[in-house]
Amino acid sequence: MAKLILIRHGQSLWNAVNKFTGWVDIPMSERGRAEATIASCKLRDAGYTVDICFTSMLIRAIETAIVCLTECDEVCGGRLPYIWHDPAEPDWHGWDRHFGEPDKELKIIRSPALDERYYGDLQGLNKAEMSLKFGAQQVHLWRRSFNVRPPGGESLEDTVKRTVPFFEAAILPELKAGKNVLVAAHGNSLRSILMVLDRLSEEAVASLELATGVPIIYDVDTEGAFTNKAVLI
Numbered sequence: 001m002a003k004l005i006l007i008r009h010g011q012s013l014w015n016a017v018n019k020f021t022g023w024v025d026i027p028m029s030e031r032g033r034a035e036a037t038i039a040s041c042k043l044r045d046a047g048y049t050v051d052i053c054f055t056s057m058l059i060r061a062i063e064t065a066i067v068c069l070t071e072c073d074e075v076c077g078g079r080l081p082y083i084w085h086d087p088a089e090p091d092w093h094g095w096d097r098h099f100g101e102p103d104k105e106l107k108i109i110r111s112p113a114l115d116e117r118y119y120g121d122l123q124g125l126n127k128a129e130m131s132l133k134f135g136a137q138q139v140h141l142w143r144r145s146f147n148v149r150p151p152g153g154e155s156l157e158d159t160v161k162r163t164v165p166f167f168e169a170a171i172l173p174e175l176k177a178g179k180n181v182l183v184a185a186h187g188n189s190l191r192s193i194l195m196v197l198d199r200l201s202e203e204a205v206a207s208l209e210l211a212t213g214v215p216i217i218y219d220v221d222t223e224g225a226f227t228n229k230a231v232l233i
Ligand SMILES: O=C(O)[C@@H](CO)OP(=O)(O)O
Pocket: 015, 019, 020, 021, 022, 023, 116, 119, 143, 187, 188
């Protein structure tokens, strides 16, 4: 049975100071790196290995993936992790051309489809200050409702429209082929995927909160059915 391992990135420097982050490319904090290290050890101790990894384009998710795969390198199952570059990219310089042993490689594939929800005009602003300015209820709607867009940004519904098609086209086929997949992404991009995997209603997804750096694991069969959800706290 293939494993799907979802992980929200470790705490970022802007999570630490309660700022809306969205697409701003903020790295992890020291605590975030520690969270990713602990996640790596928990994956190793529970005997999980990864065959292929997907991340967003944002450094906090990429860092989380790399720390998870390399702090306890048993998680890689003896493979060498590397960032895959698409030969179709205009600036591709043959970065992965020297690899010749696919069985010993662990591709890390980045996609903007997994990026955090775009927070528009709120990016960089403090969440508590915005609650004082616009009211806690309005800010809660911007942060957690399914279809209310933050000013100039994406609703969760908008996010679903990019994450779920990517999940179905790129990630699901790997799982159906029996590969263990690590997906390192963001609070809202993962909430949008979990909404589908856990069949959550628009109301139920509003109360779904994901901790930073905590792996969520599903068994996936060859038909693409998701069972036995486990959270490695
Ligand atoms: O700021 C953000 O990008 C996200 C995740 O940290 O915030 P929220 O939890 O409010 O959706």
